[in-house]
Amino acid sequence: MTQLADAGPAPSPDAAPGAERGPRRPRAVYVLGVVVLAILAYLVLSPLFYLAWRGLTTGEGFSLANISAAYSVEGTPEMLVNSFVFAFGSAAVSTVSGTALAFFCVRSNAPLKPLLYAASIVPLIIPGILFTIAWVFLLSEDVGVINILLRSVGLDFLQIDAFSLLGMALIDGMHLSPLVFLLMFAAFKATDPALEESALMSGASVPSVIRKVTLPLVRPALFGAILVMVVRGLESFETPAVLGIPSGNWVFTSRIYQALHTYPVRYDIAAIYSISLLLLTVAGLLFVQRVNRRGERFQTISGKGFRPRPLDLGRWRWPVSVLFALYFVVVVVLPVAILVWMSLLPYYQTPSIDALDTLTLRNYERMFDMPGVVDAVRNSAILAVTSATAVMLFTSVVAWFVLKSRMRGARFLETLASFPLAMPGLVLGVALIFIYLRSPLPIYGTLLILFIAYVTRYLPYGIRYATSSLGQVSAELEDSAQMSGATWRDTFRRVVVPLMAPGIVAGWVYIVVVSVRELSSSILLYSQDTRVLSVTIWELWENGETGVLAAVGVVMVVALMILVGVAYKLGARVGVRDL
Amino acid sequence: MLQVDALCKAFKEETASKHDRVHAVDDVTFTVEEGQFFTLLGPSGCGKTTTLRCIAGLERPDTGEIVVDDHVLFSHDRRISIAANERNLGMVFQSYAIWPHMNVFDNVAFPLRVGKRRRTPKAEVTERVERALNVVELGHLAGRYATKLSGGQQQRLALARALVIEPKLLLLDEPLSNLDAKLRESLRFELKRLQREQGITTVYVTHDQSEALSMSNAVAVMKDGRISQLGDPFDIYLKPANPFVADFVGTTNFIDGVVREQTPDGWVVHTADGPLTVAATSGVGVGDECVVCVRPEHVEVLRDDSSTGGDNVLTGEVQTRLFVGEAMEYQVRLPNSQLQCRTPAAARLSSGKPVSLHLPPAHCTALPRPEARAGSR
Ligand SMILES: Nc1ncnc2c1ncn2[C@@H]1O[C@H](COP(=O)(O)OP(=O)(O)O)[C@@H](O)[C@H]1O
Ligand SMILES: [Mg+2]
Numbered sequence: 001m002t003q004l005a006d007a008g009p010a011p012s013p014d015a016a017p018g019a020e021r022g023p024r025r026p027r028a029v030y031v032l033g034v035v036v037l038a039i040l041a042y043l044v045l046s047p048l049f050y051l052a053w054r055g056l057t058t059g060e061g062f063s064l065a066n067i068s069a070a071y072s073v074e075g076t077p078e079m080l081v082n083s084f085v086f087a088f089g090s091a092a093v094s095t096v097s098g099t100a101l102a103f104f105c106v107r108s109n110a111p112l113k114p115l116l117y118a119a120s121i122v123p124l125i126i127p128g129i130l131f132t133i134a135w136v137f138l139l140s141e142d143v144g145v146i147n148i149l150l151r152s153v154g155l156d157f158l159q160i161d162a163f164s165l166l167g168m169a170l171i172d173g174m175h176l177s178p179l180v181f182l183l184m185f186a187a188f189k190a191t192d193p194a195l196e197e198s199a200l201m202s203g204a205s206v207p208s209v210i211r212k213v214t215l216p217l218v219r220p221a222l223f224g225a226i227l228v229m230v231v232r233g234l235e236s237f238e239t240p241a242v243l244g245i246p247s248g249n250w251v252f253t254s255r256i257y258q259a260l261h262t263y264p265v266r267y268d269i270a271a272i273y274s275i276s277l278l279l280l281t282v283a284g285l286l287f288v289q290r291v292n293r294r295g296e297r298f299q300t301i302s303g304k305g306f307r308p309r310p311l312d313l314g315r316w317r318w319p320v321s322v323l324f325a326l327y328f329v330v331v332v333v334l335p336v337a338i339l340v341w342m343s344l345l346p347y348y349q350t351p352s353i354d355a356l357d358t359l360t361l362r363n364y365e366r367m368f369d370m371p372g373v374v375d376a377v378r379n380s381a382i383l384a385v386t387s388a389t390a391v392m393l394f395t396s397v398v399a400w401f402v403l404k405s406r407m408r409g410a411r412f413l414e415t416l417a418s419f420p421l422a423m424p425g426l427v428l429g430v431a432l433i434f435i436y437l438r439s440p441l442p443i444y445g446t447l448l449i450l451f452i453a454y455v456t457r458y459l460p461y462g463i464r465y466a467t468s469s470l471g472q473v474s475a476e477l478e479d480s481a482q483m484s485g486a487t488w489r490d491t492f493r494r495v496v497v498p499l500m501a502p503g504i505v506a507g508w509v510y511i512v513v514v515s516v517r518e519l520s521s522s523i524l525l526y527s528q529d530t531r532v533l534s535v536t537i538w539e540l541w542e543n544g545e546t547g548v549l550a551a552v553g554v555v556m557v558v559a560l561m562i563l564v565g566v567a568y569k570l571g572a573r574v575g576v577r578d579l
Numbered sequence: 580m581l582q583v584d585a586l587c588k589a590f591k592e593e594t595a596s597k598h599d600r601v602h603a604v605d606d607v608t609f610t611v612e613e614g615q616f617f618t619l620l621g622p623s624g625c626g627k628t629t630t631l632r633c634i635a636g637l638e639r640p641d642t643g644e645i646v647v648d649d650h651v652l653f654s655h656d657r658r659i660s661i662a663a664n665e666r667n668l669g670m671v672f673q674s675y676a677i678w679p680h681m682n683v684f685d686n687v688a689f690p691l692r693v694g695k696r697r698r699t700p701k702a703e704v705t706e707r708v709e710r711a712l713n714v715v716e717l718g719h720l721a722g723r724y725a726t727k728l729s730g731g732q733q734q735r736l737a738l739a740r741a742l743v744i745e746p747k748l749l750l751l752d753e754p755l756s757n758l759d760a761k762l763r764e765s766l767r768f769e770l771k772r773l774q775r776e777q778g779i780t781t782v783y784v785t786h787d788q789s790e791a792l793s794m795s796n797a798v799a800v801m802k803d804g805r806i807s808q809l810g811d812p813f814d815i816y817l818k819p820a821n822p823f824v825a826d827f828v829g830t831t832n833f834i835d836g837v838v839r840e841q842t843p844d845g846w847v848v849h850t851a852d853g854p855l856t857v858a859a860t861s862g863v864g865v866g867d868e869c870v871v872c873v874r875p876e877h878v879e880v881l882r883d884d885s886s887t888g889g890d891n892v893l894t895g896e897v898q899t900r901l902f903v904g905e906a907m908e909y910q911v912r913l914p915n916s917q918l919q920c921r922t923p924a925a926a927r928l929s930s931g932k933p934v935s936l937h938l939p940p941a942h943c944t945a946l947p948r949p950e951a952r953a954g955s956r
Contacts, residue, residue: 479637480676480737482663484690485744494693498680 029488033401033410040398040416043456047423047431051278054434055271070272075250083251086169086240087233093173094229097327098180099222104320105181106188107214109310112321119328120185124178125564126335127517128238129537130553133546134335135171136162136242137342145338145351163247172239174331176232180225187221188214196311206311224291231284234277235424237520242541252277253426253520260430260524271434274427282422336557342550363551370548375529376536380516383447383532387454388511392504394455395462399470400496402463404478417463420456425520428453432525445527453521458511465510469503470496513563516556580780581611581634581748586643588629603629604640605804611782611797616774618783620791621801622827627784628673630801631750634782635670636663647747664694669741670750673757675733677725683736684721687711690744711743714773731762738770742777749774749781755790767794788828792816800824820861822949825872832878832918834871838863838945848945851915852893857943869945875908877942878920880928881935891938893918897928911936 058065070076101120104110123131138146139162147159160167191214199213200206215222240254250258252273259270313320341351343363349355367373395417401407402414420428432453436444443449473496481491519534526535533556540549586607589600603626611617619627632638634645636652639660645653647668652661678686687708691699699707712718715735720728728736734754741749754770755763771794774781785791791798792812800807800815800823808820819825822833836850838860845858848871855871863869881892895913902908907927911918911934918936928934 474674474676476672476674476676477678479632479635479663480670480672480740481678481689481693482637483635483666483668483670484740485664485667485694485696486689487664487694490693490697494689495678499678 029405030407032397033405033407036394036398036401037413037416039394040413040459043452043459044416044419046435047428047456048278050434051271051275051427051431054267055275058268066268066272070269073269079250079252079255082165082244082249083234085165086172086236086244086249086251087230089166089169090172090176090233090236090239091226091229093170094177094180095222095226097174098177098225099184101177101324101327102181102184102188103214104324106185107311108313108317108320110313110317110321110324112325115328116324119324119332120181121178122332122561123175125513125560126175126557127519127534127537127553127560128175128236129242129519129534129541130339130557131175131335132171132238132242133537133541133549133553134338135167137338137348138162138334139167139171143348143350146334148350163243163249165249168239168243168249169233171243172233172236175239176229176236177331179232180229183221183225183228184218187218191217206314210311220291220294224288227284227288227291231281231288231422234280234284235426235520237424237426237523241538253424256426256430257523260433267434270430274424274430277424278422278427281424285422336554339550339553339557342546343554345547348546363547364555366548367551367555370540370545372531372539373536373548373552376531376533379447379450379530380533383450383454384512384515387451387458387515388508390451390455391458391462391511392466392508395459395466395507396470396497396500396504398463399466400492402467403470404475414463414467418460420458421460423457425453425457425518426524428456429521429524432521445530447530449525450522450530450532453525454515454518457518457521458514461511461514462507465503465507466500469500469507472503473499509563509566513560516560580613580615580648581617581782582644582646583610583630583634584608584644584646586630586633586645587641588626588633588638589641602804604633607643607799607801607804607806609799609806609809611780614778614780615796616771616781616783616794618785618791618795618798619801620785620788620798620828621807623786625801626804627786627801628752629804631670631752631782631784634748635668635750636661636666667744667746668748668750669744669746671734671737671741671752671754673753675737675754675757677728677733677736679724679726681725682721683712683717683723683725683728684708686725686736687740687743690740696744707743708739711739714742714777715739730758731766734758734766735769738773742779747780749779751781751783753785754783756785756787763790770794792828800827802827818859818861818944819872819946822870822872822946825944825946829874830919831872831874832920834873834916834918835948836869836871836945838865838867838869841865845940846945852913855891855938855943856940857945858940859943860945862947863945868948870948871938872944872946873918873938873942875919875921876906877939878918879937879939880909880911880920880922880926881937882928891940891943892935893938894933894935896933897930900928900930909934 055066056062056064098120101116105113105116105120110116126134136144138144139160141147141159141161141163144162147161150156150158160170162168162171195217196209196213199209204212234252237253237257240249240251241257243249244251244254245258256270256273256277259266259273338351342348344359344361345355346358346360346362349358398413398417401410403410432449433444436449443452477495477499478491481495486494516533518532519538522532522535523538526532531539533552537549537552537556540546540552586604587602588604589602591600605626607626607630609617619630621627629638633640633643633653640653640655642655643653644651644655644657647666651657651659652666653659678689681689688704690696691704691707709718709721712721715738717732717735717739720732725733725736734757737754751770755766758766767790774794783791783794792815795812797810798812798815799809802823808815808824810818810820815824815828819828819831822831825831826833834850834852834855836848836855839847839849839854841847842856845856846860846865848855848857848869850871857871860869893913895911895918898910898912898917900907900909902924905924906921907924908919908921909928911920913936920936
C-alpha cells in the first residue's frame with residue numbers, strides 16, 4: 001500500500017507540475033498494464049456477462065421467463081433443499097474432522113503425528129471422482145464392503161448407504177476435510193499459548209481451557225472455514241453426479257449437468273441455475289471475507305515469535321491416537337486399497353480369500369488398448385503443463401503490477417484474478433459454452449476451450465503463489481540493483497525473476513496437480529478428440545469398466561502423490577502450504 | 580561536490596484524511612565538500628532516509644535541487660530528473676540488500692554487468708571485483724553464497740558492491756545498525772579508514788550520535804524533516820545551537836532561567852537555584868527566557884565541607900547514584916531542580932550526602948527555551 005500511496009496526483013499545489021516522474025520506467029510498462037488488465041477482464045468478466053445475458057434474454061429480448069421456467073421444473077423445491085442439506089452436511093463432516101485433526105496436530109502431544117498429518121492431507125490428492133467411486137464399493141447398500149462387514153457382525157443399524165443424502169454428505173465431507181485442516185492449522189498455530197497458560201494458572205482444567213479459551217479464540221477462523229466449506233459443498237460436482245443422479249438426490253450442479261445432457265438441451269435452465277449457484281457462492285465468499293476482516297481484531301498474533309505449546313493429553317494420548325489412526329485407515333487406506341483391489345480383478349468381486357485366485361494385471365494391460373485412454377493421458381498432460389505455465393507466467397506479471405508498480409488501482413487486478421475462486425467449475429463450463437458455441441472462432445470442441453477454462457479457474461492459485469513469492473523480494477533488493485546502474489529490465493530479469501522462481505515453480509506444480517484432477521469444467525467442454533483423464537474415468541464408470549477405471553485411477557493417484565510431494569517441498573520454501 | 584538545495588519531499592498520509600501530508604523532508608539545504616564524510620544525524624522518522632533516497636534518485640523530491648560535481652541530478656525548476664540507475668552513485672542499504680541468489684563475486688560483479696556498463700570486458704570485471712573485495716577484505720570468500728555470510732561480512736560485501744563502480748558519491752543508510760555493539764564499534768573504524776583511503780565523498784545516515792561524532796567531518800542534526808544544526812562534530816557537541824541538539828547529541832542538564840545582564844566574563848542568568856554565569860549564548864539576549872545547558876561530565880562535584888558558595892556553585896544533596904563502569908553518575912537534587920553529573924569511579928559519594936556543584940562558565944551555554952521556538956511547525 002505504501003507504494004501506491006505516492007502514485008496519486010500530488011494534492012499540494014506546489015508539487016512538480018508535469019515534471020517527469022521519478023525512477024523512470026519504460027512506457028511499455030503502462031502498455032503492458034493495460035494488456036494485463038484486458039486479458040484478466042476478458043477471462044473473468046466475459047463468462048459473467050454471457051451467463052447474465054443468456055439467462056436474462058429469450059429470443060424476443062430481455063425477459064424473466066427463463067427464471068420462472070427454470071424454477072417451475074418439477075422437483076425444484078426438493079433440489080433446493082437437497083443442495084443445502086448436502087452442502088451443510090458435507091461442511092459439518094469436514095469441519096468437525098478437519099478442526100479436530102488440526103487441533104491435535106498443532107496443539108497436543110499425541111503420538112503418531114506424521115500419520116495424523118498424512119490423514120489430513122492425502123484425501124485431497126485423490127481425485128474426487130476416484131474417491132467417490134471407491135466409496136461406492138465401500139458403502140453402497142448391497143456390495144459396500146463396510147456395510148457387508150457391519151451386517152456380518154450384526155451392527156446393521158450402523159449401515160449408511162452411499163447413495164443416500166447422508167452418505168453423499170459424508171463422502172464429500174471426508175474428501176474436503178483437508179481444506180478445513182489447513183485453514184484451522186494456521187489458526188491454531190497463530191494462537192499465543194500464553195493465553196491458555198494463564199487460564200491454566202488461574203486454575204482451569206484442560207478441557208475447560210479448550211472450551212473457554214482455545215475455541216473462542218479461533219471462532220472467527222472456524223466460522224470462516226464452515227462458510228467456505230458450505231460454498232465448496234454447493235459447488236461440488238463429483239459426489240452429486242456419481243451418487244446423486246442414480247438415486248435421484250438432485251442438487252444444483254447435477255441439475256445443470258442434466259440440463260445440458262437431455263434432449264433438447266435446456267440452455268436456459270442451465271444458465272439460470274448457474275447464475276443462482278454463482279450468486280450463492282459469491283455471497284458466501286464475500287461473507288467469509290467480512291468475517292475474516294472482523295476476525296483480524298481477534299488475532300492473537302503478537303510481534304514476537306512463539307512456539308505453539310502442546311497440551312498434555314495425559315491418559316488420553318493413546319486413545320486419541322488410535323482414533324486418528326482409525327480415521328486414517330478409513331479415509332486414506334480403504335479407498336486406495338479398494339481401488340487397487342478392483343484394478344487387479346477381471347470383474348468386480350467383494351474382497352474375499354477365494355477372489356485372490358483371480359488376481360491379474362490384465363486391467364493394466366487393457367488400459368493401453370482401451371480407445372481413448374492413451375489420448376486422454378496425452379491431453380491431460382498437455383493441458384496441465386500449458387495451463388500451469390500460462391497461469392504462472394501471467395500471474396507473475398500481475399503480481400508485479402499489484403505489489404511493485406506503484407500504479408493506481410493495481411490492487412483491482414488482484415481482486416479480479418482472485419474472483420474465479422467463487423466460480424464453480426460447472427458454472428464456468430456453462431459460461432464458456434455460451435461464449436464459444438456460436439463464436440466464429442473455432443475454439444469450441446478443441447483443447448483451447450479447456451485451456452481457457454483451466455487458466456481461468458486456476459488464476460486465483462497462481463496469484464497467491466506469485467504474490468507471496470514476490471512479496472519476499474524486498475524493495476531494497478530492487479533499489480540496490482537500480483543504484484548499481486541496472487535498468488528496469490535488468491532488475492526484473494536478474495533480480496526479481498530468480499528470486500521468485502522457487503515460489504513460481506511450486507505454484508506451477510500445484511496447478512499441474514489440480515488440472516489433472518479437474519472434472520467439473522471439462523465434463524461440459526470436452527469433445528471426442530479432447531477427452532482428458534478425469535473425463536475418461538467418468539466414461540469408464542458410466543460404461544461399467546470398473547477394472548480399467550481402477551487401474552487408471554491407481555496409476556493417477558501414484559503420479560499425483562509424487563507431484564504433490566514435490567510441490568509440498570517447494571511450497572514449504574516459500575511459505576505457501578495449502579493445496 | 581554535493582549540493583542539496585531547498586529539498587522538500589512530502590508523503591501522503593496513509594491513515595489520515597486526504598489532504599494530510601507528512602513533510603518527510605522540509606527545506607533541507609547543505610553542501611558536502613570533496614572527500615568529506617558528511618553525516619545526517621537524527622531520531623528515527625526525522626527524514627534522514629528520505630533525504631538520502633532523494634539524492635540516490637529512488638525517491639522523487641517535490642521541490643529543490645541536487646547537484647553533484649556541477650552535474651545536475653535533480654532540479655524541480657529546470658525539470659531535470661536523472662534516473663537512479665544513471666546517477667552513478669554507490670549506496671549501502673540498511674538491510675544491505677544482498678541478493679540471496681548470487682554468490683559474493685556475482686553480487687559485486689552485478690553493477691558491471693548491467694545497464695550502461697554491461698559491456699565491461701570479462702577480464703576487467705574480474706579484476707575490479709577482486710580489487711573491491713580485497714579492499715573490504717572479503718577476497719577469500721568470493722565463491723561463497725551471500726546468505727552464508729555473517730552480518731559484518733554482509734555489510735562489507737554491500738560496501739564492496741557500492742564501491743566497485745567507483746562512484747562519485749557513497750551513500751550509507753545506517754549501515755552499522757543491524758550489527759551487535761562490539762562489531763559495530765570495530766566496523767566504525769574500518770569504515771572511516773576505508774573512506775579516508777579511498778578518498779570517497781560520503782553521505783552517512785545514522786541515529787547514533789557517537790557514530791556521527793566519531794566518523795564525520797561535518798554533521799547535520801535533523802528534526803522533523805529540517806536541519807536543526809549543521810557543523811563540525813566539535814561544534815555540535817560543545818556548542819549546540821538549541822536544546823534539541825544539546826539533548827539529542829549526548830546528555831545534557833537543562834536549567835530554566837532568565838538572562839539578566841552581560842558582563843565581561845559572559846552573561847549572567849538568574850535561575851531558581853541562584854545566578855549562573857555562562858560563557859556563551861545562542862539566540863537569546865538580555866531579558867529573554869532561556870535554558871542553561873551543561874553536560875554531566877562538565878559539572879565539578881565539590882565535597883561539601885568548605886562549602887561557602889561562590890561563583891556558579893550550587894548546593895544540593897545526592898539523590899541516587901549509578902555505577903556505570905568507567906564512571907559514577909549522580910542525580911543531585913537542588914532546591915528547585917535536578918542535575919545529573921558524572922565523576923570518575925574512584926570518587927564515591929553516598930546517597931543523601933550534601934554536595935556542592937561547580938558549573939564552569941566555559942561549559943555553560945544559554946539557549947532559547949523550547950516553547951519559545953515552538954510554532955514553527
Ligand atoms: N514511502 C513512504 N510513504 C509514506 N510515508 C513515508 C514513506 N517513507 C517515509 N515516510 C515517512 O516520512 C517520515 C521520514 O521517514 P524516514 O526518512 O524513513 O525517516 P528516518 O530514516 O529518519 O528514520 C516518516 O514519518 C515516515 O513515516
Ligand atoms: Mg531510516
